[in-house]
Each structure stands twice: as C-alpha cells, then as structure tokens.
Amino acid sequence: GAGVSQSPSNKVTEKGKDVELRCDPISGHTALYWYRQSLGQGLEFLIYFQGNSAPDKSGLPSDRFSAERTGGSVSTLTIQRTQQEDSAVYLCASSRTSESSYEQYFGPGTRLTVT
Amino acid sequence: AQSVAQPEDQVNVAEGNPLTVKCTYSVSGNPYLFWYVQYPNRGLQFLLKYITGDNLVKGSYGFEAEFNKSQTSFHLKKPSALVSDSALYFCAVRDRRGGGADGLTFGKGTHLIIQP
Numbered sequence: 001g002a003g004v005s006q007s008p009s010n011k012v013t014e015k016g017k018d019v020e021l022r023c024d025p026i027s028g029h030t031a032l033y034w035y036r037q038s039l040g041q042g043l044e045f046l047i048y049f050q051g052n053s054a055p056d057k058s059g060l061p062s063d064r065f066s067a068e069r070t071g072g073s074v075s076t077l078t079i080q081r082t083q084q085e086d087s088a089v090y091l092c093a094s095s096r097t098s099e100s101s102y103e104q105y106f107g108p109g110t111r112l113t114v115t
Numbered sequence: 116a117q118s119v120a121q122p123e124d125q126v127n128v129a130e131g132n133p134l135t136v137k138c139t140y141s142v143s144g145n146p147y148l149f150w151y152v153q154y155p156n157r158g159l160q161f162l163l164k165y166i167t168g169d170n171l172v173k174g175s176y177g178f179e180a181e182f183n184k185s186q187t188s189f190h191l192k193k194p195s196a197l198v199s200d201s202a203l204y205f206c207a208v209r210d211r212r213g214g215g216a217d218g219l220t221f222g223k224g225t226h227l228i229i230q231p
C-alpha cells in the first residue's frame with residue numbers, strides 16, 4: 001500500500017519568507033509526527049498529533065513553527081520568517097496509534113534550504 | 116529525560132563478516148527500543164523493535180538486536196554483512212512526553228560501511 005508522502009521534496013526559500021510543508025500519512029494511521037534532521041542536531045522530534053486531539057508541541061524550536069492536521073489526516077508544518085538555521089530535512093511519520101508499541105513509518109522528507 | 120547513545124560515528128566491516136552497531140539507552144521505566152536505517156536520499160525505514168519478551172529480536176533484512184537490561188544496551192547485529200547494508204543506522208527510544216504523547220528520541224546515527 002501507499003506509504004507516507006511529503007511535498008515538496010525540495011524547497012529553497014529566502015530568509016524571512018514563510019514556508020508550508022505537507023504530509024500525507026498512511027491511510028488509517030491516527031498518529032502523525034514531525035521530525036527535523038540536520039547535520040548539527042541529528043534527528044529532533046518537533047510535534048505530534050493523535051487523531052483530532054490538540055497536538056503536543058513540546059518539541060517545536062520556536063514560535064515561528066506551527067502545525068495543523070485537518071480532518072485527522074493531512075498535516076501541514078508552517079515555518080514563518082524562515083532563518084538559515086531552519087535549513088534541514090523535515091520528516092513526517094505516522095503510526096497506527098500513539099501506543100508506544102507501534103512503530104512509526106517515515107516519509108521521504110522535505111529538504112528545506114534557506115538562503 | 117530519556118536518551119540514546121550511539122558511541123561510534125562509523126563502523127567498517129568486510130563483506131561476509133559479522134557486524135555490530137552499538138546502542139545504549141537511558142530511560143525511566145520500561146524501554147521501548149527501535150532501530151531504523153536510512154539509505155542515501157531516502158526516509159527512515161523501520162528495522163526492528165523491542166517492547167517486551169525475548170531479549171533477542173529479529174527484524175528485516177536479516178538484522179537482529181539484543182536487549183540487555185543490565186547493560187542498558189540494544190546492539191544491532193547481523194551474522195554476515197552485505198555491501199548493500201551500507202547505510203546510516205539510528206537507534207531510538209520511545210519518549211513518553213507530557214499529556215501521554217509519544218515521540219522518538221534518536222541517537223546520533225552510525226554510518227555502517229561494508230567493504231567488498
């Protein structure tokens with residue numbers, strides 16, 4: 001079946017611009033996660049959604065970052081007033097539920113470059 | 116806070132030899148441990164997990180991992196390495212956060228290089 005998809009695959013933006021990154025989870029998966037992968041920081045947890053519940057935003061690095069999930073499915077990660085340190089690969093993952101025993105399945109990522 | 120350590124940035128193994136990629140963890144409570152692999156320009160792929168039960172866990176592509184509670188380790192192993200196993204490997208622990216949400220806390224990753 002279809003895996004997690006993300007778009008765009010690559011995004012180049014100028015410093016100060018806003019960007020939106022999209023994630024389509026695996027059908028039927030209720031939990032959705034965003035991570036960031038960068039050379040300096042490795043893989044960092046950003047935000048988590050379980051169904052239609054309010055997200056856990058504990059990992060967001062600043063208030064310029066926000067995310068929403070519409071209808072319990074597709075999610076959008078928005079970065080406002082982008083900075084060069086935001087350059088990274090943004091990974092989305094989904095799992096059947098939020099129960100700890102379920103593995104997460106990752107999308108191919110969006111490579112964001114802020115110039 | 117929960118954490119995972121991968122002490123080796125890179126591991127080099129000759130094809131056909133056994134391989135081990137090391138991982139140690141620090142958690143409160145029972146650990147839920149995972150290994151993921153990342154091939155160049157690809158997303159992370161799930162390899163295996165330990166939740167409970169047998170300490171030796173078998174996963175995809177002939178990989179296995181041994182959970183050792185006394186040493187707080189979860190090393191990834193394979194009896195005979197293939198050149199195609201060359202990739203970046205991440206150990207991770209499920210991190211229970213406030214409100215019951217779960218994210219993964221990853222190690223820094225280990226580059227595995229299998230030499231022909």
